[in-house]
Amino acid sequence: MTAETTGTYTPTDRTTPTRLRERVSYDREAVHAVLDEAVLCHVAFVADGLPVVLPQLHVRVGESLYLHGSTGARAMRGSRDDGLDVCVTVTLLDGLVLARSAFHHSANYRCVVAHGRAHLVTDPAEKDEALRHLVDAIVPGRSDHVRGPDRRELAATALLRLDLEEVSYKHRAGPPGDDAEDLDLPWWAGVLPVRGAVPDAPVPAPDLAPGIAVPDHVRGWRRG
Template identity: 55%
Template structure:
């Protein structure tokens, strides 16, 4: 069971509100399908937006980074953040330039991140981050040691204030343009995984494991 999204004023989708979704399971699905989000923080009064990995456990997103990174330091100190995860699903071709568009799924999370200090929660967060990027890697690879942990900031961002916007389907052309001999439709956009490339330093006999091989797209 999931609870519906409960948007605040800030997370209420205003533009194109017919594209707003309110199902928490849909929000999870969009977040779980992503490799990176774009994290915004205000530094010296100006926005800074950088790509970042993330991991989800229930209604908590975990972020991490070097303890020396300015954007992480600001977030750790309690600055409000915004994390946005976007999947582009198609280029929407219309009969007018005005109605050209994109099909997409976009999750936006607002909040203040909480520095994670409890060792067990830090481990859960880092495991979620690793598994989001590379499923199976947390158990298959060496865990962080004390020095690595000390260099890593882990932050938790609650999914309390989140919104989801989705566009699907054909162009929304004006009636006056529909008879024009101009193609309209959708060019699908997909993210695919190609053939894995071995590290040149790989010892002989270490093959690509199923956890990697199984991600390769059919036409990879």
């Protein structure tokens, strides 16, 4: 949490691409923006020598990424001792890139990949604070409109922390890159922008007590 929030992450072998290097950067602000905009991430780990990847909710607090979700009892047990090697990837799809040639079809996106060893959060105070941040990451302002976790609930919540050290940011933006000899083909080319996590009208719980209006933090929710 005291780490710098500007500057760049230091590239490593794993975060240095072998192709399309121009799409990669290590800029902390770009990484933070993607992590903060996305509602969920995909967390990969190795179980019995084989890969597993599962979606989880996450929140970034400074240079720590907290992960919340079921990784299975086995993975959580593994993380209890020395930690669990993970790769956390967050992808935001920004557009469909439609070229004249099938070959140059692509997607516009922003993607963060973070490698490292995640550790189970055991300190109740850290867990309590991280969970508050998590609720506010998903719905800003929400943590002031809920009953906070009691001791039993805190104990029942498994949270992993990954410190952001080996991280890369990859993105594609802009129009299709057709070959010069294809530019006169009669096909439409361009980008169809898409947005993720677009809210519809809130649906009150069937057992909501009468007289409770949809609060501003729900009504005004938006991403990106």
